[in-house]
Amino acid sequence: MTLEKIMSDGEGYDDFPAGLRVLAVDDNPTCLKLLETLLRKCQYHVTTTSQARMALKMLRENKDRFDLVISDVHMPDMDGFKLLELVGLEMDLPVIMLSANGDPKLVMKGITHGACDYLVKPVRIEELRNIWQHVIRKKRTEPKNQNGSADQGNDNQSSGEGNGPQADRNGKCNRKRKDEEDFSEDNENENEDPAASKKPRVVWSIELHRKFVAAVNQLGIEKAVPKRILDLMNVEGLTRENVASHLQKYRLYLKRISSVASQQANMVAALGVKDSHFMRIAPFEGLGDFRTFSGQGRLGSAALSHYTTGGMFGRLNTPNVNLHNLSPSTLIQPNHGQSLTNSISALGKVHPALASTNQSQSLFQGIPSSLELDQLQQSKCGTGMSSFNAMDNSRLRNKFSDPGAAINSSSNIFNSSTNMMLQGSYQQTMSGGGFGDQSSQNMASLNMDSFNVGVNSSSSLLDSATIQSSTTQPASLLSTEPFHSQQLPMSTTGNNGFSNDPYLQKNAIDTSSTTMSLPLEDSREMHYQQGLVGDVQNISHIPSQRWGEQGQSYGHGSTATFGSLNAHVPVSGLSHSLDQDSGIINEKMGVFMNGRLGGGASTLMLQNGNEKLASESRAMANDSFLLEQQKIQSVFAPRSYDPLDAMMNAMIKREQDETIANCDFGFDDYSFESGM
């Protein structure tokens, strides 16, 4: 099967790299024979030719015939570099240069001409065993572009709101979204870039992702196959391969989130979108919920899409900010989403997350989630995190009323979670810091109200948390950037319980560990996956702390939130980004999120180092995800703001992660959410 198929399906991967189709070009027969044998030994399919012209001819005949080209530099009929250029331009295949001359200048020339690698003769088999990496790498970057373009087009129609986040999420969004969001521009600009690339890449905007999640949820995550998802999504220009690869990422994301989900869910609930921070977290959580709810998948997708698209994830920072915006007011109103998204987009990429959060909120309310979410996100983003706080908890509640559903809908879990988080959590998250304490109450509201409650009170927490994270680690939290700043607002509002500052400090750790945001991470994970890692940590930190403090307050809301967020909050995801370090933290955070943490725990988590948190959050995220579901539905018991924290963290982390990690899944954008 073609490489792409392998990659997209995710199947047949086991065999890989065997079967890699290589074209070897060398005028020296001895070398060529040797090369051919070596490649065969690696179980590759080898075609050889001693003439560059012949090689070009073969390549032009069938572009899909080969995965990789290895060419000698010195050839009589054509310069190796020239061939390299032509292949790169026309076929966009990875080319490896080969030469007996290992002069660094020549090597440099090869690389600048676009060679993926430069081998010096005599070539050893060990070197050839690794060449497949170049192929994968190249293929991975390609589809993204393609998706982007496709997504954008589609998303535009669906809901403008989502646009904002999208842009943020994905610099590749080629589409010009005519969202109401202002920050769509970011997207637009970014969209331009991809356009320049040779192949149209699909950018998984939030909208698109939302659709995707919705489709997946509809089919059931187990039964979701690319073809059917594609059909359900009914998006023009989207290929089965695009969907397949996206699905693969999504699955990974889900796994990550599931651990953090619980935490996130809480967070989301708690956050109620108040703070952008929370929002981020919340969204994550919300996303987590989304996952859980995935059945409903409405929200999720929408939200997630936002998130993902936002590419904000990477920026979580921004999302956080957006969250603020999102939560408070926009809950129901698309504005929120928008603001969020806007803010997010402004932030960078967080928007999507936020927007999603907002959306999630709306979702919860049963509002046409996607739209709302989008709107929320958008509005949220736009307004900036602060708005979140403004968000009515009540609204959040309402929204959350059906968080599950809403969230679920969003296959984008990320989005939804984010949204969810935002919605409920925003409130909470917003408080960030506040969540800790308030979260319990707020959280409760988030569930339905818990978000609000948590959010409200937690908002302070969140804020503090967020802020903390942001403050302490301005860099770390928001590593994605705005995120931190966003967060700050939250925290500043009142560190209710935020002693997050310490968290923030931790943020520093975050940077490395990103996992901190565990609960948030869940949601953040989503985002973080992107690599916010660094940032995430900071974010995560905060949340973690908060949880400790807030413990309960979050519990309520956050739990709910987290539940949803779990799915969303890539806390685990964040962890991912954070990688090891964060992992730990994430997990921890996740724990918090689940409400288990109880104040101390969260703090510990954070303290422990992002790493731990990361991992924890991850775990928690996953848990939260599940918890979220339950919670949300049942106005869960005060879980302790862990979820919120987790969410926050997740969010933070996500952002961090986002930047850090490259979420394959497209949740990169989410990083906003999770990685915050």
Place this chain on the structure above:
Amino acid sequence: MHRQLANMKQTLFDQGYLDEQFIQLEELQDDANPNFVEEVVTLYYRDSARLIQNIEQALEKSPLDFSKLECLMHQFKGSSSSIGAKRVKSECTQFKEHCRVGNADGCKRTFQQLKKEYATLRKKVEVYFQFARQIGPVEKACRSK
């Protein structure tokens, strides 16, 4: 017998005629490619014979076209290194250096040296292979013995 073969090979290594690359070649030899090493070496002979002829012709020209010479030698070096012809390879490198600085005499001198090394290598390797063929399929284990 096997030991003898191994000794022969070891001598070749010790004397610097062959290097690790040759071992790599032998490693590539398996059931699917039972005579791989010989095949490659034969290819090398053919290839290098052609190159040597070209270089000789080029060296007779006056003035010398150093870039062309360098190019030819580069090829020679490539194939020599592919089979692990250590000494020949170093002569190639030297030749190229002379070309680079435009040392015509140096080129010619080195080239003579190179031809000698090449001839010696070829002889020794031939003996080696003949012996190996007599013994039977040479497994990798032989090498380690």
